[in-house]
Amino acid sequence: MPTSSPAHSPNHAMRVLHTREEMGAARADLRDVGLVPTMGFLHDGHLSLVARARAERASVVATIFVNPTQFGPGEDLARYPRNLERDLALLDAAGVDIVFVPDAAEIYPSGFNTRVEVLGVTDVLEGAIRPGHFSGVATVVTKLFNIIRPNCAYFGQKDAQQSIVIRKLVADLDLPIEVIIAPTVREPDGLALSSRNSYLTPAQRKVAPIIFQALSKAKALFDAGETDAEVLRRAERTVLEAEPDIKIDYISIASAQTLRELMIAEPGALASMAVRLGSTRLIDNLLLGEACTPA
Secondary structure (H helix, E strand, O other): OOOOOOOOOOOOOOEEEOOHHHHHHHHOOOOOEEEEEEOOOOOHHHHHHHHHHHHHOOEEEEEEOOOHHHOOOOOOOOOOOOOHHHHHHHHHHOOOOEEEOOOHHHHOOOOOOOOOOOOOOOOOOHHHHOOOHHHHHHHHHHHHHHHHOOOEEEEEOOOHHHHHHHHHHHHHOOOOOEEEEEOOOEOOOOOEOOHHHHHOOHHHHHHOOHHHHHHHHHHHHHHOOOOEHHHHHHHHHHHHHOOOOEEEEEEEEEOOOOOOEOOEOOOOOEEEEEEEEOOEEEEEEEEOOOOOOOO
């Protein structure tokens, strides 16, 4: 069971560590560790994970690492938004005990030649469009789990397929880590918080909530009794195609366990999509039959 802990004290002093050796030494002084892995450029979605870890765990470790192995050729590694000074200030204010900020050579030293593959749930949706992405995710998460040895790790539902992959990884490799998936945090108009939202122009930002509107349309139809998954997909597509600036990568109604497309939608099924607005690619999802409202 999680260990209840009081809010951090005014004397709280966050430590920023950069090497595996530093992290290993610091880990010896921690108990009941909650880990929040991030790629930085933090928003309220990340901070909601930190707050939950702070409330549930005696010690909180966050990581900031823009993982190069999960970006494919032509993807946005070089322009991925970064603001380390701001991130550290936010994490300090949130009561994080340690922030692990390695560089790429620390995680992937010279001669590194191993990859972790989770099969099955990685060959569809994001995995089909971004080959190698989830191998990069699984490899870096395995490394962070081994370096930090958390009791519990916190991830967001917005990256639904990633969460499924990580749960499968932990189960298959018998890792002694509880994986917590927290609800997506949204803007008042429904747009899921994402570091990539910073790429949107003001005009694109006005269009972006149509993603949540399309997902909500499928959810409303399901709640009203429609279970034909293709009807739900078509309804979402109709909403999106009303906006000419939206380019659809995929629309999915799939099992939340296997990510296989469904013919008949069931409670808990994952309605997900990926779209492009200009050069920005956005993903979002809802679980059918579950309550979901903007923040």
